Amino acid sequence: MDLAELREQVCQANLALVRAGLVTLSFGNASGVDRDTGALVIKPSGVAYARLRPSEMVVVNLADGAVREGTYRPSSDTPTHLALYRRYPSIGGVVHTHSSFASSWAQAGRPIPCLGTTHADHFHGPVPVTRPLSAVEIEGEYERETGNVIIDALERLGLDPLEMPAVLVLSHGPFTWGAGPAEAVENAIALEAVAAMAYRTTNLERAITPMAALLQERHFRRKHGPAAYYGQPAEHR
C-alpha cells in the first residue's frame, strides 16, 4: 500500500471517531499499518481533531518504534499499538477511545456480557477486561505493558483477535482493531452501542443471563467466516 493512502485512511479513521461521538477533547487515537514496508501510521499526540491533516500523521517503524516521518510526536499510546501489531499479523488497524459506556464497563472491571444479537454480530463472546497492571508494569514501560495485558486477556481465553476485536483495559477504556483502520473504527462504534445496551439491560434486569449460545453462534456466523450471508458478495463491497 501507498504510504500517502495509509496516511489518508488513518486521518479519516481519527475523524470518524469524532463524528461517531466516541471522542471527547483529544482522548483517543487510530492507527494503521503497512506490513510490506513495516510502517505504522498514527495520530500525533494531543493535537486538536479540528486541524488534523493526513500530512500530520506520524510514521513509526513497526520494528523498533522509531519515528520515520513527521514533525509531531506520535500518540503516547503508540507502544500499545505496536505491541498489538507485532503479536497479531492479521490486524491492520487499531483504535483506542475513552467512549463513555465502554469505559464505564472498563472502570467497573466487568466484561461486557453477550446479551443480544448486536453484540453477537460483532464480538464472539463476552468482551474481556484486562487483569490489573502490577506496580512494576505501571512504573516501567507502561504503554507497552498495556498492550501486553490486552494480549494476555485474549490468550488466557484462547481468542482469535479478528473474532474478538475488542478488549477493555481495566480502569481505562477500550482498544479495538480490525483488518484495517476503517474496520477498527467500525468495531469501536459497535462496541459503544453494545456497551450502552448492556448497561441499560443490566439496569432493567439485574439477574440477566447471556443470550442462548446457539443464537450467538448463528449471528456471529451470519457475518463472519465461510458461511456468512450478511451484506453483499465481494464484488459489491
Added chain:
Amino acid sequence: MDLAELREQVCQANLALVRAGLVTLSFGNASGVDRDTGALVIKPSGVAYARLRPSEMVVVNLADGAVREGTYRPSSDTPTHLALYRRYPSIGGVVHTHSSFASSWAQAGRPIPCLGTTHADHFHGPVPVTRPLSAVEIEGEYERETGNVIIDALERLGLDPLEMPAVLVLSHGPFTWGAGPAEAVENAIALEAVAAMAYRTTNLERAITPMAALLQERHFRRKHGPAAYYGQPAEHR
C-alpha cells in the same frame, strides 16, 4: 402504486431511521409492499446509509421471495419481513432496528409496560416480547422463524397488528410496522421514545404499575378508530 414511487418511499424510510438516531452503522432496515403486483421493496444488505439511492432498493416477490429487480442482495432479514406481510394483509410497511432503549428491553426479555399516554397513543397494551427460538428454529430458516415468533407473540395475545404495531424479538431488537413504510418508521420512533421513558420510570420507581386502563383506552381511541379526534380530518392530512 407505481414501483418507482415505492422505491422512493422505502429509501426515504430507511434514511428517516438514520435521521431519527435509531440506526448505528448499517443495523436496521425498512421495506414496503405493493399488494397489486405482489412486490416487496427492501434495503440492500449491509450497504452504507450514506450512499442509499431509490435505484438501489431490491425488489422481491412477495409470493416466493425471489429477487425480481436489483443488483444487490436484499437485507438478510427479508424472510422476516415476508412472513409478516404474508400473514397480515393490512400492513404495507415494516421496519427493523436495533434502537438502543427498545433493544435493551428486548435483551432483558421484558415486555414494555404501558406507563403513560405516549405509549397509549401508539400501542394498545404492553409491547410484547417473543418466546425463545428453539434450536431447530435457530439452525433452520432462522430469519423466517423470527417472523413466525413475532406472529406467535401477537396471536398468543389476540392482538391486531395495526393496534399493536411493534414486537420485541427476544435478545435482539424491535420490529414495527404500519399501513406503509412511513407509518412503520413513525412507530419505530414512538417505540424508542416510549422505551426510554419506561426505562427511566422503572429506575425511579421499581414497584411501578401500569397506568389506569381507562386512561390507556381513552388515549388510544383519541388517535385510532372511528371516534379518533387527534390530528386533522382526512382532507388536511
Added chain:
Amino acid sequence: MDLAELREQVCQANLALVRAGLVTLSFGNASGVDRDTGALVIKPSGVAYARLRPSEMVVVNLADGAVREGTYRPSSDTPTHLALYRRYPSIGGVVHTHSSFASSWAQAGRPIPCLGTTHADHFHGPVPVTRPLSAVEIEGEYERETGNVIIDALERLGLDPLEMPAVLVLSHGPFTWGAGPAEAVENAIALEAVAAMAYRTTNLERAITPMAALLQERHFRRKHGPAAYYGQPAEHR
C-alpha cells in the same frame, strides 16, 4: 398585541420546542393568548413541525373555545390550555410536551424534588404531580378535566402559577406556562434539565433529601420578585 405578532410568537415557540429536543414526532404544543381580544393562538393538531408556518396557527375564542380563524383543527389539548388561561389571568403562554425525563417523573407519579439551584432558580418548591383522573373525568371532557387537575394540584398546595410554572400530569407529561409563549418554552426547557439531574441524583443517592430551604429561597429570589438581581435591568432585556 397584534394577532399576526402573536401567531409568529406561537409558531416560534413550537419550533423552539423541537430545537431544544423536547419533541418527538408531533407530540407537544405551545400557545399564547391576547387578553384584549380574548384570542388564544395554538398549534394545529398533528401537523408535522417541519412545515409549521405562522399562518397555520389556529385562533380560538378564549371565552367559548370556538375556532375564530384557521383552516386546521386546533391541538386536541386546546381545552387544557383554555382551562389554565381562564383560571390564571397572569399567564400568557402555555406549553405541553412529552419530554423524556419530565414525563418519566410523571409516569412514576413522583413530584420532582428540589435538589439543586437549577431547580430553585425556576420552580419554587417541588414540581407537583396531579391526582389521578376519575373514570367520569376520563370518559367526559377529558382534556378540560386535565386542565382542572393541574389547577387542583396548584391550589391544593397554595401555589402561584408564576412561581410554580410547571405541573406534571400523572401518567402523561409536563405542562408549563409563563408570561408569554417564550417564557413557557423556557420553563419547559428548564424543567427537562432539572428532571434529568434529579433522575441522576436519585440514582446516585437513593436517600437524597431536598436542598436547604434557605438556599432554595435565595436562588429563587435572585431571579424573581422585587429583590431579583440576576440578568439585566429592564432596559437591556
Added chain:
Amino acid sequence: MDLAELREQVCQANLALVRAGLVTLSFGNASGVDRDTGALVIKPSGVAYARLRPSEMVVVNLADGAVREGTYRPSSDTPTHLALYRRYPSIGGVVHTHSSFASSWAQAGRPIPCLGTTHADHFHGPVPVTRPLSAVEIEGEYERETGNVIIDALERLGLDPLEMPAVLVLSHGPFTWGAGPAEAVENAIALEAVAAMAYRTTNLERAITPMAALLQERHFRRKHGPAAYYGQPAEHR
C-alpha cells in the same frame, strides 16, 4: 495581554461551553483575568448565548469588583470568580456550568471518585464537594461565600488548584479553572465526561473502589509536571 484579546478569549470560552453541550438556557459563565492591569473579563448576566459578542463582555476590577467597562451587568456569579482569582494567583480562567452529570454529583453531595484514567489524566484525586453554606453565608454575600467554600474545599484537602482544577458546589454545580479561559473550558468538558462515566460505573457496580493509586499517579504525571510526555513539546502547541 491586550484587553481586546482577553475579551475575545472570554467570549470564545463562553461559546465553547455551548458547543460542548454544557449549557442549558443561559446557565453558566466563563471569565478570564489580566494580572498586569488587574482586569477581570466576564460574561454579562442572563444574556442569550446566541448574540454574545466580545464587545459585550464586562470588565471588572479584580481589586474591588467595580465595573470598569461595559453596558451590561456582569454575571451574578462574579463575586465567586473574584474570590478564586484573588486567592490563587496561578489561575487565569474560571468557568461555571450546571452541566448535567457533574451537577448530579453536586446535588447528591458526593465527591466524584477517581475510577479511571480519563479522571486521572485531569484531576489529581477525587473531585471534592463543598461543605454546606451556613444561614449567615446564604443570607449574606452569597456569591462571595460560594467562592470561599470552594477555597475551603481545596485547602481542607491541601490541594493545588492547578492539580485539582474543579470543585463541586453542594446542591449547585461545578466550578473549574485553569491557566486561562480555554483551559478552564477544557477542564469543564473533561469533568462532565468523567462525571458521566463515574455515574454509569457506579450504577453497574455499587461496590466500586477507586482505581489503583499508582496508576492514577502515572496518568496524572503523563500529562502534568516536569516528566509529562503526553502531547507535543512546547514549540508545537
